[in-house]
Amino acid sequence: MSKVSLNNLTKDYGKTRALSDFSFVSQENEFVVVVGPSGCGKSTLLNLVAGLEKPTSGSVHVDGENITKLQPNERNISIVFQNYALYPNMTVYENLAFPLSVRKYDKAEIKELVEEVAEKLEISSYLKRKPKTLSGGQRQRVAIGRAMIRKPHVFLLDEPLSNLDASLREKTREELIRLHNSIEAVFLYVTHDQVEALSMADRIIVLNEGVIQQVGTPEEVYYCPENLFVAKFIGSPKINILPTNIYNSFFEPINLCCDDSLCVGIRPENIMLNTDNPDNDDKNGVITLIEMLGKEFAVHVQIGSYSLIASVPAHTFNDSFRCGKKVQCMVDEEKVIFFDVESGERIQKNSLHL
Amino acid sequence: MFIERMIKLIVVFLSALFILYPLFFSVVTALKSREAYVESPLGISLDSMSLDNFIKITNNFDFIHKMGNTAFVVITSLIIIFAFSIPTAFYLCNMNNRVTRNFLTIICFSFMFIPEEVLILPEYNLMSKLGLINNFLSVIIIFVAVSLPECIYLLYMYFSLVPNTIINAARSDGATELQCLKRLVVPICKGPILVVLFTTGIALWNSFLIPMLLLHDEDKKLLLPSLSGLITKHSTTPTYQMAGLLLSMVPLVLVYFIFRRHIYEISINGSMH
Ligand SMILES: Nc1ncnc2c1ncn2[C@@H]1O[C@H](COP(=O)(O)OP(=O)(O)OP(=O)(O)O)[C@@H](O)[C@H]1O
Numbered sequence: 001m002s003k004v005s006l007n008n009l010t011k012d013y014g015k016t017r018a019l020s021d022f023s024f025v026s027q028e029n030e031f032v033v034v035v036g037p038s039g040c041g042k043s044t045l046l047n048l049v050a051g052l053e054k055p056t057s058g059s060v061h062v063d064g065e066n067i068t069k070l071q072p073n074e075r076n077i078s079i080v081f082q083n084y085a086l087y088p089n090m091t092v093y094e095n096l097a098f099p100l101s102v103r104k105y106d107k108a109e110i111k112e113l114v115e116e117v118a119e120k121l122e123i124s125s126y127l128k129r130k131p132k133t134l135s136g137g138q139r140q141r142v143a144i145g146r147a148m149i150r151k152p153h154v155f156l157l158d159e160p161l162s163n164l165d166a167s168l169r170e171k172t173r174e175e176l177i178r179l180h181n182s183i184e185a186v187f188l189y190v191t192h193d194q195v196e197a198l199s200m201a202d203r204i205i206v207l208n209e210g211v212i213q214q215v216g217t218p219e220e221v222y223y224c225p226e227n228l229f230v231a232k233f234i235g236s237p238k239i240n241i242l243p244t245n246i247y248n249s250f251f252e253p254i255n256l257c258c259d260d261s262l263c264v265g266i267r268p269e270n271i272m273l274n275t276d277n278p279d280n281d282d283k284n285g286v287i288t289l290i291e292m293l294g295k296e297f298a299v300h301v302q303i304g305s306y307s308l309i310a311s312v313p314a315h316t317f318n319d320s321f322r323c324g325k326k327v328q329c330m331v332d333e334e335k336v337i338f339f340d341v342e343s344g345e346r347i348q349k350n351s352l353h354l
Numbered sequence: 355m356f357i358e359r360m361i362k363l364i365v366v367f368l369s370a371l372f373i374l375y376p377l378f379f380s381v382v383t384a385l386k387s388r389e390a391y392v393e394s395p396l397g398i399s400l401d402s403m404s405l406d407n408f409i410k411i412t413n414n415f416d417f418i419h420k421m422g423n424t425a426f427v428v429i430t431s432l433i434i435i436f437a438f439s440i441p442t443a444f445y446l447c448n449m450n451n452r453v454t455r456n457f458l459t460i461i462c463f464s465f466m467f468i469p470e471e472v473l474i475l476p477e478y479n480l481m482s483k484l485g486l487i488n489n490f491l492s493v494i495i496i497f498v499a500v501s502l503p504e505c506i507y508l509l510y511m512y513f514s515l516v517p518n519t520i521i522n523a524a525r526s527d528g529a530t531e532l533q534c535l536k537r538l539v540v541p542i543c544k545g546p547i548l549v550v551l552f553t554t555g556i557a558l559w560n561s562f563l564i565p566m567l568l569l570h571d572e573d574k575k576l577l578l579p580s581l582s583g584l585i586t587k588h589s590t591t592p593t594y595q596m597a598g599l600l601l602s603m604v605p606l607v608l609v610y611f612i613f614r615r616h617i618y619e620i621s622i623n624g625s626m627h
Pocket residue numbers: 013016017018037038039040041042043044045082192
């Protein structure tokens with residue numbers, strides 16, 4: 001059972017603030033995914049938790065103990081680096097054994113643990129090889145193995161799947177989830193891929209420019225984004241953001257009196273397109289592009305000066321969807337999200353006096 | 355194409371000539387009798403060549419003993435130098451305070467430019483005050499002092515090529531700084547360390563002025579100063595000495611061939627994406 005709490009962590013590199021007032025308390029053995037665009041401070045956060053960088057201010061607690069001042073080797077924290085960082089002078093066996101041998105475990109015990117981990121990760125046949133003879137995916141599994149061989153309280157993973165091809169990524173994703181279920185540790189998993197975040201996380205932390213944007217379950221972050229940044233960052237194809245006047249003139253008008261301080265967000269899957277109604281109504285949009293995404297089609301529709309994306313499930317897609325075709329857009333009003341244009345914050349619907 | 359190849363060939367040929375000429379001259383001289391040398395220093399005549407000089411010098415001159423002295427002094431110095439410079443260089447690499455780090459490296463760097471000769475008089479005075487004249491310790495102390503800055507600087511440059519994440523990975527795997535050094539930095543930088551060790555060793559082995567001034571007892575003399583002593587004692591022709599000089603190079607060449615394989619090894623291949 002482990003628990004991490006981060007209190008007001010701030011990190012400055014000279015004048016740039018990489019992380020700003022980061023506070024978070026994890027549940028026991030939670031799988032937390034930190035997601036955000038490149039350069040938003042994700043690696044910085046992991047370095048602070050691992051003790052590889054000293055915070056400018058703030059503190060790190062694990063299981064109630066303040067470890068801010070401890071050296072990295074005094075913390076029971078494992079980290080898988082963005083670029084693996086295997087030890088080039090050692091064989092795979094020695095790489096896996098390193099965390100144990102520096103702790104002076106005896107040889108027989110090391111052998112047993114290494115073999116157990118190697119078996120789990122299916123790298124038993126490479127134990128005698130040097131990292132330079134391994135493929136990217138094999139290296140990555142060695143890096144994970146090295147991190148899991150001693151039972152850490154906290155498991156830090158920095159974009160561990162970013163260098164893998166799609167099928168290996170999916171497989172490793174499953175392996176990591178299984179690993180999380182089998183050991184008692186808090187996982188802090190960093191990625192810039194929102195699909196990964198949604199599919200793996202117990203809770204997601206969305207980070208932008210060093211500031212927390214939202215903390216929540218995948219459902220909360222997806223369906224109730226707290227601001228425009230989160231709404232745009234999470235979800236693919238991207239959410240549609242429209243000014244209220246465009247919304248009112250192309251969808252069923254809501255009584256918003258064309259409030260200029262608001263904009264509306266609609267997820268692509270919540271837009272329904274009606275192609276049966278080809279009368280020359282000026283409420284109709286025009287299909288400009290159709291993308292096949294597998295189980296769904298992303299249909300781009302031009303409405304006024306705006307282009308919006310609707311996703312059409314493959315089973316309802318038919319020949320009537322063609323470029324240049326006029327369509328009527330409809331939306332379930334319940335699923336429309338409102339944002340304040342100035343601040344980007346989400347506005348609760350019941351405070352809108354619709 | 356052709357011209358390019360010709361230029362390459364000429365360059366290679368000239369450099370070979372520059373390198374081989376002194377060696378050739380030494381070998382030819384060492385194989386000659388004194389009379390043949392006086393007659394024509396550069397001439398080569400096969401019938402007058404013999405190994406006499408080599409035999410004479412090993413018989414008449416306490417060659418092995420002198421070489422032993424040199425080996426003892428050089429090896430002891432190297433051990434001390436590396437015991438200090440490797441940890442210091444690693445410490446410099448990990449120093450967070452950039453101002454202090456740059457200050458220290460610049461100090462090391464600038465020491466590389468102080469000519470040995472400038473320091474000789476103060477060094478001699480110091481050693482005689484300490485009563486260390488005719489004591490190997492005096493030479494060892496000075497050898498260490500003279501070589502340390504350069505070794506620290508060079509090793510610092512090489513160590514900083516080891517990616518920081520590798521060291522950080524070891525730290526979060528639970529390794530102490532000493533373990534990082536012993537199990538990662540030193541093995542990864544084995545090649546460069548051997549090169550620095552080797553060049554420093556050669557410089558010390560061939561060092562002449564300092565041991566000559568500080569060690570006078572015949573019994574304590576190092577190889578090179580005593581070889582140069584031969585020129586006044588026996589004659590003004592260098593045939594005899596050249597033989598000695600060539601023999602004094604033998605251990606260096608041997609050591610080189612033993613470590614040659616490892617010298618080229620520096621590879622962080624495969625550790626990073
Ligand atoms: N050692 C450093 N010195 C100065 N600035 C740094 C340093 N490390 C990171 N930064 C800056 O801090 C910010 C956050 O960097 P960080 O590496 O945490 O980003 P990231 O979210 O991990 O990005 P990516 O997804 O590309 O890995 C960046 O603007 C970066 O330039």
